[in-house]
Amino acid sequence: MPKEYRTLEEVAGPLMLVRDVEGVKFEELGEIELANGETRRCRVLEINGTNALVQLFENSTGINLSSSKVRFLGRQMELGVSIDMLGRVFDGLGRPIDDGPEIIPEKRLDVNGTPMNPAARSYPQEFIQTGVSAIDGLNTLVRGQKLPIFSASGLPHADLAAQIARQAKVLGDNEQFAVVFAAMGITFEESNFFIESFRKTGALDRTVMFSNLANDPAIERIATPKMALTAAEYLAFEKGMHVLVILTDITNYADALREVSAARKEVPGRRGYPGYMYTDLATIYERAGRQEGKDGSITMIPILSMPEDDKTHPIPDLTGYITEGQIILSRELHRKGITPPIDVLPSLSRLKDKGIGEGKTRKDHSNTMNQLFSAYARGKDAKELMVVLGEAALTDIDKLYAKFATEFEEKYVSQGFLTDRTIEETLDIGWELLRILPRSELKRISDEFLDKYYNKD
Secondary structure (H helix, E strand, C coil): CCCEECCEEEEECCEEEECCCCCCCCCEEEEEECCCCCEEEEEEEEEECCEEEEEECCCCCCCCCCCCEEEEEEEECEEEECHHHCCEEEECCCCECCCCCCCCCCEEEECCCCCCCHHHEECCCCEEECCCHHHHCCCCEECCCECCEEECCCCCHHHHHHHHHHHCEECCCCCCEEEEEEEEEECHHHHHHHHHHHHHHCHHHHEEEEEEECCCCHHHHHHHHHHHHHHHHHHHHHCCCEEEEEEECHHHHHHHHHHHHHHCCCCECHHHCECCHHHHHHHHHCCCEEECCCCCEEEEEEEEECHHHCCCCHHHHHHHHHCCEEEEECHHHHHCCCCCCECCCCCEECCHHHHCCCCCCCCCHHHHHHHHHHHHHHHHHHHHHHHHHCHHHCCHHHHHHHHHHHHHHHHHHCCCCCCCCCHHHHHHHHHHHHCCCCHHHCCCCCHHHHHHHHCCC
16 A cells, blocks of 8 residues: 655745655556545656755646645556557547547556667668648658657647548558647647547548647646557567657647646756756657668657747747758748648658659659759749749749749648648649749659650540
8 A cells, every 4th residue: 555645835826845755756547535535646857955846747736735636656657558549539638528438458568668779770761641642642651750749829720630540551462550639738629620630531430539628727738649659569579560750749749748847946958948858759750760670660740830920939848859851831832722731842851762753652763853843943043033022023934933932832732631641643743833944944853754754644
């Protein structure tokens, strides 16, 4: 029977001090029993001699320090995992919230995971088809990669996240594919949108969803991605599945981290965020990947809304250091009605070259990708020149490039949130657009592919 303590002292926000404890360990779980018999959960955040600073999962309202008692449970936060988690919706602490039965766990796993030995990692190189041309064709997602989406308030990142979760698939025979979707600090309406979107299309059957709402405690928000990744590690490395993890919104997670750090009176770093935020984000992002000798994989798409559309803000800045590229959503394209409003030029997938080509997508993919980037960049320049100097100042070839840029945005990037394109469709649309330009301009494509695809009727 765990020892009980009645030595509760001060409460500050989500934190509480317990004096004269023995044998209590960092991150150990505890239960606070109130005078009326109600219990609330907490975990140890700091040990200082015989004092333990604990963090409450629920709020501290109604806790009478003199008549409450706390007992420590001798274990860290765990998640009971089972293959039956697929098709279910949980809260940020892994409790079912979909009116379904409790999960009977096959085993209980520590939510902090076990660090992956860098030497045991396999290099990501298989293509994942999201059905979104701007990602598949130009910033390809590779199995085992971490590819964040940088958005901003008011942009439709929720729609894009739901679209990728519904459509993503690995091409190949008998590949088991699952999605783990974790939403942090979202509104009830957004949570409902995701659940209904997955349910309507049948995607919920292969999805494990964790939903932490904006009015839930900050400490639960910090636990949510760890719960999701624990479920993903179980499905990937013990059940051999290929798992896509989507985390939205990392900004809400980082704000919860800042809130708890401020309550602990820690010295703040950039913009008030704790100095250890880089390390903390890395412990989340680095749980993605492939392991030698294991069939499964974890591919991660974290989504974050950049405060004030600022790429240099600490959250996108640190995320960019840890992950392998970024997909950037553009307010300008959103205003033009382009959906999804992916800005392909500043977007980057550092592993795209590893996941394309013969046997993965199509032999002409690399050539056409480079040519589309080049032509779109020149077309945008031509359009900017047209705004300043007028159309008369452009050469005939510049006018063609300007036309290409407009059509590229409208036909290639813009596809709506319900269209699921195969990689062949995406590549064929690319060729259709490249035919706007004379063959002599397509200097990045070999003659072999020009002969095969350019003159195709």
